[in-house]
Amino acid sequence: MASPLHQFEIKPLIPLEIAGIDVSFTNSSLFMVAAVAGVTLFLTLSMRGRALVPGRWQSLAEMMYEFIGGMIRENVGNEGRHFFPFIFTLFAFILFGNLFGLLPYAFTFTSHIIVTFALAMTVFIGVTIVGIVLHGAHFFTLFVPSGVPKVMIPFLVPIELLSYLSRPISLSIRLFANMMAGHTMMKVFAGFIVGLGFLGGWAPLAVNVALTGFEFVVAFLQAYVFTLLTCLYLNDAVHLH
């Protein structure tokens, strides 16, 4: 029986090397490209009719658009609309990566910490730059809680700073851990089905059916949480406190 972690192995499909660094086109790359193609095809094909009264697919695309639009409006406010394409891309990329990863034999690129950490760092650095560009040095008042006695400030600023710096870590580990744990569980129970055979295999099969449904929820929910937290961080940077 293959190890439950076998599914996370990176396998080069087209070996490539640039300046001595391995940049092969791997199964991970394939699913990233698939997510890009999937999102783009979904949004362009469904909107092809540009119908005044939308059909099913167009409704779905509009729903996704308005879902992210509403999230930004509610959490960042009107200034957030400049970041709409980025946040939409982030949501769509993670969502399709998670969902495509649920297909049998598929690879889930969001189950790799380096990918989620890179995304989280992009958000973190981007949000910090936005804050500094908008507010200059005033941005650093973000680390000084308002309405606190002066004596407490030396203690509170390091805590605030630490919590700010831990944002990309919590953001990336949340997504990575959820995806990895879910897929590992599914593989473990699938192993039990085979191990217990026709007589006892039904119980883990039932569990796996439930887990599959659960994983679809997690796939959406984690994409949502990642995007929502990005919005909240952006809100902090745009409005300070």
Added chain:
Amino acid sequence: MPQLDVSTFPTQLIWLAISFIALYVLMSKLALPRIAHVLDARQKRIDDCIAQAEEFRKEAEEALGAYEKALAESKAKAQEMLRETTEGLNKQAEARQKELGDRLAQQIKDGETRIAAAKQAALANVRDVAAEVARTAVEKVAGLAVDAGKASAAVDAALKE
């Protein structure tokens, strides 16, 4: 754990960057403006329809107002007409009644005059007949020829009694 294999990091990072930037460009330049355009067009259409509906409602209200005004006017006119007609007819009826009464009174008076004349004539006739009867009776009974003038005088005298 394959996630901790650092040797795969460069390929994952480079392909993540390539696909994420590609998706960003595709979204911001192609997919999202298209959706925004459709949503804007729909919103505009809805707003237009609402504005038009509002206009139509106003028009309908105006028409209703005009209709009600016209109705009230015609009612007043009808009332006036009815009143005038009734008055005219009443006057006419009164005049006719008076005329008819006059005519009937005239006819009654004429009739009374005629009856009086006829009575007079009848009375005169009775006297003449009585005189004649008296004269003839005298002639037959007594065998005397009585003068007509005397007979009538005698009848007159007898009538007076």
